[in-house]
Amino acid sequence: MTQTRGFASTLIGITCALGTALVSETTARQPGLLQSIDPRTCLLGLSALILAVTLAHKIAVVAAIFVAAIFLGLASHVAITTLALRVWLPVLLFTGVIASPALFITPGTPVLGTPFGTLHITSQGLWSATLLIVRVETAATLATLLVLTTPWMGILRALRFWRVPSEVVMMLAMTHRYIFLLAETASQMLESRESRTVGVLDQSTQRRVMGQTAGVLLGKSMELGNGVYLAMQSRGFRGDAPVLTDSHMRRRDYLMLTVFLASGAVAVWIGRA
Amino acid sequence: MHIPDGYLSPSTCAVMYTAAGAAWYASLNRVRRNFSARFVPLISVFAAFCFVIMMFNLPLPGGTTGHAVGVTIASIVLGPSGAILAASIALALQALFFGDGGITTLGANCFNIAVTGSLVAYAVYRVIAAGAPLKARRRIVAGAVAGYIAINVSALLTAVEFGIQPALFHNAEGAPLYAPYPLHIAIPAMMLGHLLVAGFAEAAITAALVAFVQSANPSLLLATSGLSTGNDELQGAKSKSLKQLWVTVALLMCLTPFGILAAGTAWGEWSANDLSSAPATSANANLEQTPSGLLRLSTVWTAPMPGYAPRFVKSAAFGYLLSAMFAVGLLMLCSWLAQRIFRQRHSVEISR
Numbered sequence: 001m002t003q004t005r006g007f008a009s010t011l012i013g014i015t016c017a018l019g020t021a022l023v024s025e026t027t028a029r030q031p032g033l034l035q036s037i038d039p040r041t042c043l044l045g046l047s048a049l050i051l052a053v054t055l056a057h058k059i060a061v062v063a064a065i066f067v068a069a070i071f072l073g074l075a076s077h078v079a080i081t082t083l084a085l086r087v088w089l090p091v092l093l094f095t096g097v098i099a100s101p102a103l104f105i106t107p108g109t110p111v112l113g114t115p116f117g118t119l120h121i122t123s124q125g126l127w128s129a130t131l132l133i134v135r136v137e138t139a140a141t142l143a144t145l146l147v148l149t150t151p152w153m154g155i156l157r158a159l160r161f162w163r164v165p166s167e168v169v170m171m172l173a174m175t176h177r178y179i180f181l182l183a184e185t186a187s188q189m190l191e192s193r194e195s196r197t198v199g200v201l202d203q204s205t206q207r208r209v210m211g212q213t214a215g216v217l218l219g220k221s222m223e224l225g226n227g228v229y230l231a232m233q234s235r236g237f238r239g240d241a242p243v244l245t246d247s248h249m250r251r252r253d254y255l256m257l258t259v260f261l262a263s264g265a266v267a268v269w270i271g272r273a
Numbered sequence: 274m275h276i277p278d279g280y281l282s283p284s285t286c287a288v289m290y291t292a293a294g295a296a297w298y299a300s301l302n303r304v305r306r307n308f309s310a311r312f313v314p315l316i317s318v319f320a321a322f323c324f325v326i327m328m329f330n331l332p333l334p335g336g337t338t339g340h341a342v343g344v345t346i347a348s349i350v351l352g353p354s355g356a357i358l359a360a361s362i363a364l365a366l367q368a369l370f371f372g373d374g375g376i377t378t379l380g381a382n383c384f385n386i387a388v389t390g391s392l393v394a395y396a397v398y399r400v401i402a403a404g405a406p407l408k409a410r411r412r413i414v415a416g417a418v419a420g421y422i423a424i425n426v427s428a429l430l431t432a433v434e435f436g437i438q439p440a441l442f443h444n445a446e447g448a449p450l451y452a453p454y455p456l457h458i459a460i461p462a463m464m465l466g467h468l469l470v471a472g473f474a475e476a477a478i479t480a481a482l483v484a485f486v487q488s489a490n491p492s493l494l495l496a497t498s499g500l501s502t503g504n505d506e507l508q509g510a511k512s513k514s515l516k517q518l519w520v521t522v523a524l525l526m527c528l529t530p531f532g533i534l535a536a537g538t539a540w541g542e543w544s545a546n547d548l549s550s551a552p553a554t555s556a557n558a559n560l561e562q563t564p565s566g567l568l569r570l571s572t573v574w575t576a577p578m579p580g581y582a583p584r585f586v587k588s589a590a591f592g593y594l595l596s597a598m599f600a601v602g603l604l605m606l607c608s609w610l611a612q613r614i615f616r617q618r619h620s621v622e623i624s625r
Contacts, residue, residue, distance in 0.1 A: 009330040102453035124448035139278030147372045171362050174317035182325045203332045211481020221322040228314035
């Protein structure tokens, strides 16, 4: 029995996605600073900070927000290793690879030569690449803090509060629910196919099997969609999903929202060109 | 192709949010009309399907693997409006729940992948598969080509958004503030991977899915096929019989002037004038005068075309022909109006 590359990498991908979702939901239920405030405050406040990061044109200002994000994470009991492995390292590798040629090809004042003759690092290239990496790291850290500390249902409630159409919020909620079901189904189909496979499958057979698995999944998805609709109809669905939870924001939530918005505004002001 | 936060300027993000927002609004309204309340679970499950499909790593020639986006098969099954919503929901979930793709760049990602991808895929698929039966091999080819082109157009759009950043947003020294590469670098860098890998992954998975659907449940392809029914033979037979009907109607209209060859008035269809002026026959032999009731009622309604000929037409044969054409046209109009009213009532009942 041989593991085929397409199957294995797909199974790993599905398992990783399910694991990531599980970690997010677990962390969101832990006590902590960001967990204790209203999801609306969290979503609006952290989004405002992300916007401030993209608006700021000074590396020091973006770096200051990055440090603040680390403190927010620590206060919310988000492990540094989680942030490092989930955000900082992948972003550094991805953005670093993208940004590194900019060191050399951005026209400007040479600051460091290389053994390759005319090729040299320019100050503008260095500044631009550093700003890009710091900015992307900071924004990704803030987005990950939002994901890790806010329950998914809280985010949906916040979207409803901000007048996002109820159908869109319902679709987000249902998609989230059925992702896990379909991912689990796909995983089981691939595992069972792999358990029946002896020897090495050639690439075209692998593609055919993956295509058939995807096709079965499509059929199951359509059946599921119809079944869910009938179930909704039988329960008296009228096109809206009322929310029963208390939607009042506390004084503390308003205070935190003010802090987030004010911090963002100050960062934009100081970090302007 | 998922642009993270920080690569695009806030003004670019705002423009892309506006463009994507217009597409979301139009798609939501269209899907509401076409599917009524059914669209909520249908789009949701399809969005979940797109999400899971993105995790499928497909082995590609050359030893590499690539993953599809699923936007092409969504366009083929749901149509462009449904696909725009399903792919956008999947992208929003990736950004908000899995932290993949930025929050400020969500509009750009949705516009590039969901909106542009869906529209391009749908257009290419419809053009190539035009008129092909549901189980035709041409539909598989159309799906594959549509997937390949859609992904590459999306990638090109993403590259253009990256490439305009240094020209539009830089500091006083000329250092780029966001994505640092101009168009002549961003476009080849972005397109190389998509032309050689990602495009083929989308093409392969779409072709495989269309082939599977053709064998397992071809009716799923019906909505965007451009065919009125999935049964091609039945459709052909219907089309043929309809053509025959029209030819027969036209022939009968041409033959209507022969009606004037018949002399006299049909028995029992006399008008008041016929009775008063006609010579005594076995039918009216006992009549001393025209009945008063008949005289009174004969003036209640005056036909616009008495005697099957408008007053301004001098030729009786041409008048007959004109009357036939007018009557057929009037009947078609009544039939069309009745059909329209019935369909409207039917759709209201379904939406309830």
